[in-house]
Amino acid sequence: MSTRRIPLLITATLAVVALTGCTGSAFDAAARLVGLDPVQVDAISATEGSLTGGETVSITGVGLSDVTAIEVGGSDAQLLTQSNDTVTFAVPHSETYVNGETVTVAVEDSLGAAAEFDYTYRTLTAVDRQLEYAFAHWDSYNTVYFGDFNAWGGDCQNFVSQTLVARGWAVTDEWFNDAQEDWAPAFVHVPSFDEWLAEHPEYGAVRMGIESIDQVKIGDVVLFDWEGDGSLDHAQVVSGVETVDGKTEVYMVGHNLDSTYRSITDALASQGHENAQVVFWGIP
Template sequence: MQVLAPLLPSAYAAAAIAGLLAANALITPPDRAPRAVAATAPPVVAALEPTQGALVGGETVTITGSGLTAVTSVEIDGVAADLDRVVNGSITLRVPNAADYEAGTVEVEVFAGDAAVASDLEWTYVTTTAVDRQLEYAFRHWDDYNTAYFGNFNEWGGDCMNFVSQTLVARGWVPQAEWFNDAQQEWADPFVHVPSFDEWLAEHPEYGAVRLDYSERDRAKVGDVIVFDWDGDGSLDHSQVISRISDDAGIEMVGHNVNSTYRSVDEAFDQQGTDSTQVYIWSIA
């Protein structure tokens, strides 16, 4: 009779493992195909509603489609719109102002990250409101002075107030005996002189203008008139029209003297301000 040598502990372990492997080899595993991962459908843009609005923007519009949660930004004529709500089937956004306050039809571009989403959407800017007419005029003449009708007061100390008054005429304000400019042949001081305008407007509440301190600037809006007292001596020196208000740049202005369309208040402070500068806003109803 053959006598088997006793297994050492390590040999016991090796034998047990070998047995398990042999047993498992006899068992046929069930079919376990890799679980398919559903591909994310690319965003599809279908429609925009409404499709037109004022030059000053601000309308709430909706883009419909599918897979729209992948959308990260929307631009109207190259200007980013504020996205209020993005869900699978729709995007709600607010339209920015027309870049140069010009009426016309522009492209609406939708992006998922850096990739443009195929779309043929368009938005039409229409001159519809009094403020539209004011800013349309301002952007047409910020560097192309309308001298035939209003002259140019830069050689007389500055054309800033003359230009602001012109935009208010375009807005619908009717010239009167105390506020007019007849092609620089005859004029009333409040039309062309900032301190005189400030005093005159304070005496005429029928224009619906309220004078705000700069600390109340959260009440300002496009089309309001902003005035500066650079050295804080109580005599106003400069005026412009608010052309845009944004989180990034704050209040921006269109005006003469420093001919510009989107000059920020911060930039004006850097260029002309002092520690004593005071700023006020005529908020117009």
């Protein structure tokens, strides 16, 4: 954290302000006028956390009611509570989902960055492992173990299933892919996966429609019926969720179109998808 130097003229100005009885918020306003930052940051409660974020982190110091924003790795963090000596925020997910990546936590006020800390993302949870795998292989197909099903109509469900294996799901006689020998339809075929998961409530997955989009979370599965004819065509994994002005937007990582943050809005707006339907599988 850097300390701003105060020229002699500014020091004299502040002294006059103090002698004339200008204190508290008025003093802060005068300090800002001459370039002095009244926000003092002493400590941060955590310097690392999971790739998918969500942890509540506290920052302590003085004048923190003047904090206007906190950014983690360039992404806006949600401010949860704020007082003169403490501000808490929810850590956003890693943008790259790379284990060990260190980013900057920037504490900002109306003047800009008042303090900076390092924060490191770690692979700590099952969903972390799922997204770490997804971002490692969205454009680098893991063909040695799982093959490439684009020649048979698309690799999207094959990829989604791979991420669930990385998450910790065990293969079964009904759900597996040994690309060197054989595979089960439920592993590589979207409608078969949907039917198989519905038949196995022991996984705890919950099937939802577009009306439940505000319940969707990172690591969930998105299935599309592009024609709206009741036949599912495409699958992706949720890589990000944000709410702006009360509207939830979901972003996806997957194959066909190979991408990391494709929005549902853009997908549904694509030519020929005017009648498309969406199904979410919420994964516990």
